[in-house]
Amino acid sequence: MKSGSIAIIGRPSSGKSTLVNTICEGKVSITASTPQTTRNAIKGIFTDQRGQLIFTDTPGYHIGEKAFNKRLQETAVTSLSDVDAILYVVDASRVPGAEEVAIIDIIRKTRKPIVVAINKKDLVSGNQIDTCKTIIASYLNDVPIFIISAKDDTGIDEVLIELFKIVPEGSLMYSEETFTDQPLEFRISEIIREKAISLVTEEIPHAIFVEVSDLEYSEIEQSVWIRAFINVERETQKGILIGKGGEGIKKIRQRAFKDIKKIFPSLQLHIDLRVKVQPKWRQNETLLGRILS
Ligand SMILES: Nc1nc2c(ncn2[C@@H]2O[C@H](COP(=O)(O)OP(=O)(O)OP(=O)(O)O)[C@@H](O)[C@H]2O)c(=O)[nH]1
Ligand SMILES: [Mg+2]
Known part of the structure; x- marks a missing residue:
């Protein structure tokens, strides 16, 4: 092997x-x-x-x-x-x-x-x-x-x-079914970022980062409740992402929902998505350390 x-x-x-x-x-x-x-x-x-x-x-x-x-x-x-x-x-x-x-x-x-x-x-x-x-x-x-x-x-x-x-001879490091080792919050934030990126052009994809702030399971309700923030650098970018009458953010939520549901096929899924402005986050070493670690 x-x-x-x-x-x-x-x-x-x-x-x-x-x-x-x-x-x-x-x-x-x-x-x-x-x-x-x-x-x-x-x-x-x-x-x-x-x-x-x-x-x-x-x-x-x-x-x-x-x-x-x-x-x-x-x-x-x-x-x-x-x-x-x-x-x-x-x-x-x-x-x-x-x-x-x-x-x-x-x-x-x-x-x-x-x-x-x-x-x-x-x-x-x-x-x-x-x-x-x-x-x-x-x-x-x-x-x-x-x-x-x-x-x-x-x-x-x-x-x-x-x-x-x-590659050398050796035993399996991960179980056969495992295809990634990423923490759940990270996977979810990346899926949301992918959907947000796909809606915008030019500099905006680079100005986006996503953080999952809450991820709660309810055994009784058989549900999972997620709150995530899509961060951008400027108010104008926030406006573009949210879109006219909230159309943009609605699309992002729907598309992300489809992919995230595959992670929790048997649970009821609630996603609360918000857009927030974090001016100049790409120049903030502390934030970069957290996001790009
Ligand atoms: N036609 C074609 N498009 C491809 C192929 N592989 C990737 N793409 C497209 O190329 C673009 C970039 O693909 P990614 O897989 O995100 O590229 P990457 O190297 O991971 O990019 P970074 O993460 O930005 O470094 C996407 O639009 C893909 O759909 C391919 O074999 N054929
Ligand atoms: Mg890549």
Whole structure:
């Protein structure tokens, strides 16, 4: 039996979280078309007869000087230190640039086994894939490269075969049914953030963070009661999220309700969602420490 850990790293929006969800067959990590969606190191667990692969999804590696970006970078890089292998996800639909070079430099320095997955095969031409592969291979010539679509679940079996070759013999770290180890409050807050992000554009997705303030079970009523705050940086952003006549917040609540219900299928679910303004939270080191830990 094999058992090991793998960090997934790559540029923002390359499809890391989509890939971890496809592999682990569950909603491990939220996804969005806007970059810098993932903000924490998030574990997704895959188990079959071969053994167990424990993936860490990381924030997209983005070169930036702001405190917020630096913390995300740090989370991604720190995740590389404790793993048996690194799965580097490259977006085939974008020409490799400075960020790829920076990532390649970092992962090479770890001296850990690297596997490359060039993603979004479904989006691009064969030529584009070849160009991308040639560029990546010129930097990482001794590394296996696979072409996949995380969205369509193609090419991923080959990646798993390669990863199982690399990880050591060992016993299962998690039970077979476990696909993530995230605390419940965190999972719920992330689902709500995903639904809020999907309603807004430009800078607003980055200005959102969600906190669950109450989570109460009632044995008698067989129910769970959740109160959560969607925090934004400005009054105008609050207005946009709430929407005309509360339409926006209603949509977020309905969409989040559907996903959160899957976590509590047999309980009655109550969700109380509020929007709050936390000016400049991305510059507040104490808050960042709490949110991005
Ligand atoms: N067409 C296509 N789209 C994909 C594929 N994989 C991911 N996407 C899309 O790419 C966008 C980004 O996906 P994510 O999984 O959130 O990317 P990420 O690398 O986790 O992004 P960050 O967390 O911001 O670093 C989403 O709109 C996904 O639906 C794929 O294989 N094909
Ligand atoms: Mg992500």
